[in-house]
Amino acid sequence: MNDHSNITILKEIAELLNEETEMIPMLRGALHKFLGGTKFDTGWIFFINEKGKPELVAQEHLPGALTYNKCEYLRHGGCWCVSRFRNDELKRASNIIECQRIESAIEGEVGDPEGITHHATVPLQSGQEKFGILNVASKNTIRFSEEELELLESVAFQLGSAIKRILLVNEQQEIALVQERNRLARDLHDSVNQLLFSVTLTSRAGIEMTEDAEVKDTFKEIQNLTQEALNEMRALIWQLRPRGLESGLIDAIKIYAEMLGLKLNVTVSGVLQFPSKVEETLFRISQEALNNIRRHAGVKEAEMFVTVAPTDVLLVIKDEGRGFALDPQAALPSMGLQSIRDRAKAIGGSADWVSELGKGTELLIRLPY
Missing domain, CATH: 3.30.450.40 (GAF domain)
Incomplete structure (x- = not known):
């Protein structure tokens, strides 16, 4: 040569x-x-x-x-x-x-x-x-x-x-993505979030100003719907720019569950020391799982187990809610479940479910680190 x-x-x-x-x-x-x-x-x-x-x-x-x-x-x-x-x-x-x-x-x-x-x-x-x-x-x-x-x-x-x-x-792309998330979160907070809050105040005032029962009911419905939209918007803003992750993964997940009105019981085995990508993936998957529980399970309480092994981490989130019938041959029943699976696979992990109608759902996530 x-x-x-x-x-x-x-x-x-x-x-x-x-x-x-x-x-x-x-x-x-x-x-x-x-x-x-x-x-x-x-x-x-x-x-x-x-x-x-x-x-x-x-x-x-x-x-x-x-x-x-x-x-x-x-x-x-x-x-x-x-x-x-x-x-x-x-x-x-x-x-x-x-x-x-x-x-x-x-x-x-x-x-x-x-x-x-x-x-x-x-x-x-x-x-x-x-x-x-x-x-x-x-x-x-x-x-x-x-x-x-x-x-x-x-x-x-x-x-x-x-x-x-x-x-x-x-x-650099990851930094740019975080900056864009922060900008979008600020815009949502300063515009849509404030607008929804104003609508709730207006509907509350309308309830107090009228004596007509039908009109009162209409304003109450507007207030309830707006409050629900406000809760959804706050959850979206929190997903874009999570506050509390700097103080620890478990604390951040607990804060998010509390914001959704869920009582979350957490059990941890092992030391939580992961690369930032694994930590963020665990956090985002937990967010999506808790959102699913709030929207579909019909319960206000859930359990989370985090087990750290030498080469991977196992995350289990379970509830005793409505559950669903899972057909292995069919598509996943919600975009939330597909998002969880995609996030896990993106870093070489796996996502599985055990669920039955009337007997709750158990989510099992395994991620290498």
Whole structure:
């Protein structure tokens, strides 16, 4: 492999990285282009979180033994490269003497390894911030040359910078979204909310000013409907700009339940220390679940259980209200339930329900963190 071809492949990858704005398509595209322009045959990328848990986010040209059962042997088990990364010992591109994941796949006889027995590995990072590792392998190759490892390091540097750029862009978009939510919440509070409040005062005055029973009833109906709309608007404003989350997830959920007129009994097992995205998802799901209880369950009390495990958190919200008949083959009975499922799936979690007419509903949420 000569210097000219190395420069060409690095240039092509740089162009691709500059064009892509989505993380996973960017990683897959760069890996595809890298393998296509070098002597490496296959490759895969792990993202590794703060707890050292690896996640397979991209792979290209894997042999049959490694693609078995949705890449089972790559997704599970331990290996030297991930351990070195966790211990902050993986500083540069390195040859791997043995790989437990590849060895397990070969021993399992689940497919053709196609001559892949060893791989090289390199950390993906930007400055001191580390994201994961890039692994590459070639058929019937135990060791890679210094030139090949140097090229691998150059590509890893490009990928690390691109990953950091996309993370910063996503962070800026999240900040912009929060600012827009706050602006909309202020506008609703200053306009529609105040207008509804004025209508309730006007209808109350109308009740006191007339002696006509029919007119009084009309004003009372207007007052009741307006008060209900006012409660809905306050809940919407609270969803857009939750107050109290800064003092803790459970307190924020309790405050929201109280605002809806619900008594919420909460039981927590474990320490609530989550990434902000998981915390917000738990909060938004709880909001939607409590809204469903207020609107449909016909009860004023609910229970919430939060259980924190080493790798995920389980949220259970249950009531003893009307319940509903759940047909597994049919669409979900409300947009609220679909929203809960979508929020959970967006961060790799799951949402399930147990419900029966007249016997209440139990919502079960599991989110990784």
